[in-house]
Amino acid sequence: MSLAFADPAAASRPVHVVASDAFAAWLAARPEPVRMWLSETGFEAGLGEVRLLPAPDGTIAAAVLGSGTARARARSRFGLARGLSALPAGDWHLEGDLSPEAADEAVLGWLLSTYAFTRYRSSSTPPKARLKLPEGCDGARLLAMAEAEMLTRDLINTPASDLGPQELEAAFLALGDRFGAESVVIRGDRLLERNLPMIHAVGRASPREPRLMELRWGERGPRVTLVGKGVCFDTGGLDIKPSAGMLLMKKDMGGAATVMGLAQMIMALDLPVRLRVLVPAVENAISGTAMRPRDILTSRKGLTVEVNNTDAEGRLILADALALADEEEADLIVSMATLTGAARVAVGPDLAPFYTDDDGLAAALQAAAGPACDPVWRLPFWDPYEPLIEPGIADLDNAPSGGFAGSITAALFLRRFVENPRYMHFDIYGHTPSDAPARPKGGVGQGARAILxxxxQMLGL
Structure with a gap:
């Protein structure tokens, strides 16, 4: 989807942004017809509430958009986007007492609100309003964020029938080609030749070959490595999921989609980093060659893993990819995955939980999350739980019994494959369960804007 702001030189209509506590004073300064119109229509300047204001000739002269109370704004992300997305087609500009942060959020929310997943629809999308970039906003950065988020959403929303490992590879290679990156793909039995045995073990049951995709971009600056879980569909394997548990499993490549979006932002903004992206892509299917419960796998790192649940496959493919990532020096390694239901029980669908042993990285991320409109929450690498992932018969257990601290034990499992102390792991959901401002129901990126x-601060750029 191509995004653009309205031409700054073109005529446009104003959108007056007014807070609830300032509405009475603002209204008192309006002409009587405007006061009567807003009174008759019950406008109270609630967050996202919008009214079109007519001109004497019956055309639309302007709009007024409520920014609500401070409490309402604190309880809602992209609150203004609800009203901005309801504006009719045409060019508009914002007026009112907006802080730079509020203006950025309004513009980003408007951009994200233009998203629609239309691949399988026969009806066309009606024209949408265009917004002029407010003074002081970094338009290139906001566009890069929004366009990357739309890539992530499109990938997650596409059903597995049309987005298996091969199609994810095509999107990955297209991303690299767009920015002149170097890309390499290792497929099928060559994974065994290249010592990526757990990626192969998870994906070998499917006729759609498993693979490891790698992208490199940039020739200066700190080294940043991103690793994303690319399970294009997850049946659960021989520990098969119930049918209800499979309904959202097209989103199990949400980690891959999110790191691809983050990589697009970094490359589009030409950040001074040396970027490496690793995506293990598989379909966790069922056949005679599927891995079995209690199989013991030997990982790239040499650690053995007892498979106590074939539905805990994402950490297996990530482990090999992280071991590969860790073989090169990096100033930052980030893994992202739709890894555990336990994370969603802990923090719900809106927060992106993350793990790191580096307090400086955590502080930088938490400080950035608010301005990026991308909330995150730190969970602990809790060392006393390490024995839970040690089954005795092998070095590691991929699915400890008992059900306690499932997100933490999964994160501890992954940490065993990374020696670099500047490592962060995200256990994201990748899905908005119901429509929200700037976030329609369906696939969504989490954590990428906060990292960007x-x-x-993380890298001293």
Whole structure:
């Protein structure tokens, strides 16, 4: 989807942004017809509430958009986007007492609100309003964020029938080609030749070959490595999921989609980093060659893993990819995955939980999350739980029994494959369960904008 702001030189209609507590004073300064119109229509300047204001000739002269109360704004992300997305087609500009942060959020929310997943629809999308970039906003950065988010959403929303490992590879290679990156793909039995045995074990049951995709971009600056889980569909394997548990499993490549979106932002903004992206892509299917419960796999790192649940496959493919990532020096390694239901029970669908042993990285990320409109929450690498992932018969257990601290034990499992102390792991959901401002129901990126915003502090850029 191509995004653009309205031409700054073109005529446009104003959108008056007014807070609830300032509405009475603002209204008192309006002409009587405007006061009567807003009174008759019950406008109270609630967050996202919008009214079109007519001109004497019956055309639309302007709009008024409520920014609500401070409490309402604190309880809602992209609150203004609800009203901005309801504006009729045409060119508009914002007026009112907006802080730079509020203006950025309004513009980003408007951009994200233009998203629609239309691949399988026969009806066309009606024209949408265009917004002029407010003074002081970094339009290139906001566009890069929004366009990357739309890539992530499109990938997650596409059903597995049309987005298996091969199609994810095509999107990955297209991303690299767009920015002149170097890309390499290892497929099928060559994974065994290249010592990536757990990626092969998870994906070998499917006729759609498993693979490891790698992208490199940039020739200066700190080294940043991104690793994303690319399970294009997850049946659960021989520990098969119930049918209800499979309904959202097209989104199990949400980690891959999100790191691809983050990589697009970094490359589009030409950040001074040396970027490496690794995506293991598989379909966790069922056949005679599927891995079995209690199989013991030997990982790239040499650690053995007892498979106590074939539905805990994402950490297996990530483990090999992380071991490969860790073989090169990096200033930052980030893994992202739709890994555990336990994370969603802990923090719900809106927060992106993350793990790191580096307090500086955590502080930088948490400080960046607010300005990026991308909330995150730190969970602990809790060392006393390490024995839970040690089954005795092998070095590691991929699915400890008992059900306690499932997100933490999965994160501890992954940490065993990374020696680099500057490592962060995200256990994201990748899905909005119901329509929200700037976030329609369906696939969504989480954590990527916060990471992008934190990179200067994390890396000293």
């Amino acid at each position: 915003t934190a990179l200067p």
